[in-house]
Amino acid sequence: MASASNGTSTNGHTDAGPSRKAASSSSGERASASSLLDNGAFTAFQATQQEHDASIVAHIYQSGFQQGNYADIQLIVLNRSYRLHCLILSRSPYLDHLIRSTPTKQIYIPLEQFPHITEEAFAIALGYLYASASMNLVTPANARSVLATACLLGGMEELCAHAYELCKTTITLENAHNWVEFLSTIPFSSAPSSPRSASPLPTPNENGIPHNHHFQNGYTQWSGYTQHPPAPPPSAIFGPYAERLRGDVFHFLVVALPGQLAAAGSNVSEVLVNVYSQLPFEYFKAAIESPEFPIGNDHQRFQFAKAALAIRKQGIARDAEESVVLAFGGRDQGQSNVHITRRMAKRRLFKVGQ
Incomplete structure (x- = not known):
């Protein structure tokens, strides 16, 4: 069996086709061909090659995949x-x-x-x-x-x-x-x-x-x-x-959606409160604390978070204790002064016989 290292394939013929090493050799092959053909002829030669390759691919797809011919x-x-x-x-x-x-x-x-x-x-x-x-x-x-x-x-x-x-x-x-x-x-x-x-x-x-x-x-x-x-x-x-998709959804909720609402003349804060009040806690916390959050200053952000938490308490967060804290000094480091915390609500215990 012939070795592929000398330019011959394992099927015994000269290896003139594309391979994993084709990127390093194809430029030399093109240079050799272009030295024998003028620019117009070489361009036509390349077009003929591309048409030939496309016809092979189409045949393999239609006959091999769609029709299952010669399957093994x-x-x-x-x-x-x-x-x-x-x-x-x-x-x-x-x-x-x-x-x-x-x-x-x-x-x-x-x-x-x-x-x-x-x-x-x-x-x-x-x-x-x-x-x-x-x-x-x-x-x-x-x-x-x-x-x-x-x-x-x-x-x-x-x-x-x-x-x-x-x-x-x-x-x-x-x-x-x-x-x-x-x-x-x-x-x-x-x-x-x-x-x-x-x-x-x-x-x-x-x-x-x-x-x-x-x-x-x-x-x-x-x-x-x-x-x-x-x-x-x-x-x-x-x-x-x-x-990546998680980041894209987060970007949409914090950046793209507020921009779309503002451009449409909608009440950005009102719509976002309803949207954020339904988010899982990880998304809600990350959105409120994000530097990209579009709702005004820290006080406005704090009030927005309180409004969303009031709705969350009646729904998605009814079994937890979520709260918002307004801190000071974080803005100097490019961080939010508004922080969201969460802990699971304590279950009431009953004595046996009660």
């Missing part, structure tokens, strides 16, 4: 069965591990262990292993699930980043509490992170392969495979994006 492995996801290809699936560290550790050519993905991942999102991520055209199927409705799937499978940073950016655009006044509730199910080790600046959403390619729900890789019933790989914790599924 079966992937079972809930009630759906995919005929796929080990070489392509091995781009995912998670799937590569399952392929190497499973003695048969049938792999079961226990999607029921991952409540944030849907069949639709898993299909999009599988398609992405074959071609980036699958990114065109990511929508505001499925972006969060696609992000979870891409983080779980691994090796999909571009898809993760695209889904994450789309998630950020969906945070609104109407669904902010839903986002907070969702993030509360994801473990974190610190208070909500500092505000993050928003970046524009990349525009998807409109010339991608359209979604087709009638793939030959269709639905089959499966009940005979029982081996389940262990489920990672929720924080591992979302990876670093859990903390």
